[in-house]
Amino acid sequence: MKGRLICIVSLCAMMFSTVAFAADDAGLFLQKCGSCHKKGGQAAPVNPADKAGLVWEKYFTRDRHPVDLSVSINEDEMGTIVEYLKDHAADSDQPESATMPK
Numbered sequence: 001m002k003g004r005l006i007c008i009v010s011l012c013a014m015m016f017s018t019v020a021f022a023a024d025d026a027g028l029f030l031q032k033c034g035s036c037h038k039k040g041g042q043a044a045p046v047n048p049a050d051k052a053g054l055v056w057e058k059y060f061t062r063d064r065h066p067v068d069l070s071v072s073i074n075e076d077e078m079g080t081i082v083e084y085l086k087d088h089a090a091d092s093d094q095p096e097s098a099t100m101p102k
């Protein structure tokens, strides 16, 4: 009985941490990219599903972005954001197109 309870508790903890983690990724994208890419902002809203995973992967490493982001987004944060973009890119299992309202 006790073993079962521990099992249930750890299962809940696991589920909760994955959910929290996913939300954090979207949060970083919305916060960092959204500072410019929002409705009425200086750039048009962007969403993960706007591009394919491979395109996102190379977008920033090949300096395709028109504005230098290294001042506002560090390498770690950019890594997290790019992972999130790829996880929800146009050709992913779960394309996401409504994180940044257009």
Ligand code: HEC
Binding pocket: 032, 033, 034, 035, 036, 037, 042, 043, 044, 046, 050, 065, 066, 067, 069, 072, 073, 081
């Ligand atoms: C300092 C402001 C700023 C930040 C922060 C910023 N961008 Fe941009 N971005 C721009 C501007 C300005 C353009 C060019 C104008 C436009 O496309 O609306 C642009 C263009 C783009 C484009 C090209 C438009 C297209 O549809 O192909 C993409 C994609 C993009 N940004 C993604 C991102 C992502 C992802 C982030 C976060 C990692 C981000 N940007 C952060 C200002 C910013």
